Amino acid sequence: MGKRDRLSGNEAVAIALRQINPDVFPAFPITPSTEIPQYFASFVANGQVDTEFIPVESEHSSMSAAIGASAAGARALTATSSCGMAYMWEELYIAASNRLPLALALVNRALSGPININCDHSDSMGARDSGWIQMYAENNQEAYDNMVQAFRISEHKDVRLPIMICQDGFITSHAVENIELLEDAEVKGFVGEYEPENYLLNPECPMAVGPYSVTDFYMEAKRNQAEGMKHVEKVVLDVAKEFAEMSGREYGLFEAYKLEDADRAVVMIGSAAGTTKDAIDKLRAQGEKVGLLKIRLYRPFPAEAIAEALKNVKAVAVMDRAEGYTNHGGPLGSDVMAAMFRARSTALATNIIYGLGGRDVRVEDMEQVFADLQTMIDNDNAGETYRYMGIRE
Structure with a gap:
């Protein structure tokens, strides 16, 4: 049974993450996404999650840490906006090329310059060809619902690609709306536990992540990414159908x-x-x-x-x-x-x-x-x- 509440988009996404209880959340603040790790840090301090929350020194480091955690077999994510995304640019491509199912809560903000802290889509549109799944929300309810569905899509065995959950800076991230939250147990059951097939900390299956790819292998690696993308539409629809059965809210492409x-x-x-x-x-x-x-x-x-x-x-x-x-x-x-x-x-x-x-x-x-x-x-x-x-x- 859903619970009605009045929440900003940032707080709604943070609550979705609390309900998911990810393994690792590295974070560095930047307007207007700062509230997401801020809210989540309070959940950590209050003992509401057992996530490893890691304050890092830059956005480049936050994505690097999320990549390392995901490669090690953890469910990981981070959050950012605008210039923060630009600073982690190299790592976006690395996450996708390594087929790592991690998430990014992106609060859309104009990418400098001239410097501006308000909403447009120049940050995420610049990353549209980096190999990430991108999903966008119209309002706070959709931002919450998309985040609940994110890991189910990203971690699917036919996909295994990083996912970017986007919402408009200040317009949804800071504005307060009435939304309906799912029960914690419903989200936990829907998302499930992450059980990676291959990961760095698995002693039974030694593997390399992010090795140098010579000419003989690079093109096949990119084709492999494209193959994962081919399955995303079906997985998004399948996950949305199951989400609708639980929540009563229907989504499509x-x-x-x-x-x-x-x-x-x-x-x-x-x-x-x-x-x-x-x-x-x-x-x-x-x-x-x-x-x-x-x-x-x-x-x-x-x-x-x-x-x-x-x-x-x-x-x-x-x-x-x-x-x-x-x-x-x-x-x-x-x-x-x-x-x-x-x-x-x-x-x-x-x-x-x-x-x-x-x-x-x-x-x-x-x-x-x-x-x-x-x-x-x-x-x-x-x-x-x-x-x-x-x-x-």
């Missing part, structure tokens, strides 16, 4: 909101989806056929399923909270448009950069996006396919 009969759609990631839903509800009440496709699993990218969900729309706006500097838009725009192209979609599409550095997104802004999509349909012309929203010209 994405959420299609009022998309069934929509002729105009927005595709986006993160907290601004809530604002977009308000705009959709308002426009639907006026008889307009508009909808939303909110990405939950971004890496691997569920291209075929997304193209299928958008197959009946006439116009699409793909919203990026990160700039790609390609002169064509952002990373989500590139992925979605490629998926539509391969599916031979005839929908008109535009890529909109929005919300950088925490720039506010209003219901009126999203209403205008849908109005612009209608103009595209009326003119049978996408117009500018790479635009900025809410910028002072």
Whole structure:
């Protein structure tokens, strides 16, 4: 039976971690993720977990320690944001290439410069091709639920890849919302105990982790990572189905909101989806056929399923909270448009950069996006396919 509470996104994630009771949690503070290890440290001090909590001297060290713990056979994770992720960049690739099932609680924050502590997705989008699974939350409830499911996905025998659980800095990480927590015993039973097949502290099976890979082996190692990624979509759906049976909350690779009969759609990631839903509800009440496709699993990218969900729309706006500097838009725009192209979609599409550095997104802004999509349909012309929203010209 769930328990209702009022929690920030950071506190909700920390509670999920308390319920999971990981073996090792190395941590170094950085805004706006600092509260996650701060809350968790209090659980350690109060004897609520038996996790080895390790204060380290940098984010590079926190990921290094998590890698070492995971390689040794422990369930491990850390948390960070923005420049902290940039500092552990080398280690992100090492964790993925070693097929280590560890977790990172990432609170999205603009990556300098210019220096900014507010939300956009430039940090995680920069790491999108590092070999990590990436999952995003719209609100505090989803941040909690995604973390509860994280290790089940990452540790699956067909996957064994690190997972990044992302939420929007300050917008969800510090804002307090009503959410429903699972009972501790439910989470413990759902996540289960970690039983690695191969690990450094197993005397019966000597092994090396992270050896130098010469030309004869490197390409096969990368292909091995790609093979693990091939299984992620199915595992995510299987875990979500079991989670729904326990919690009553259903998740997929994405959420299609009022998309069934929509002729105009927005595709986006993160907290601004809530604002977009308000705009959709308002426009639907006026008889307009508009909808939303909110990405939950971004890496691997569920291209075929997304193209299928958008197959009946006439116009699409793909919203990026990160700039790609390609002169064509952002990373989500590139992925979605490629998926539509391969599916031979005839929908008109535009890529909109929005919300950088925490720039506010209003219901009126999203209403205008849908109005612009209608103009595209009326003119049978996408117009500018790479635009900025809410910028002072």
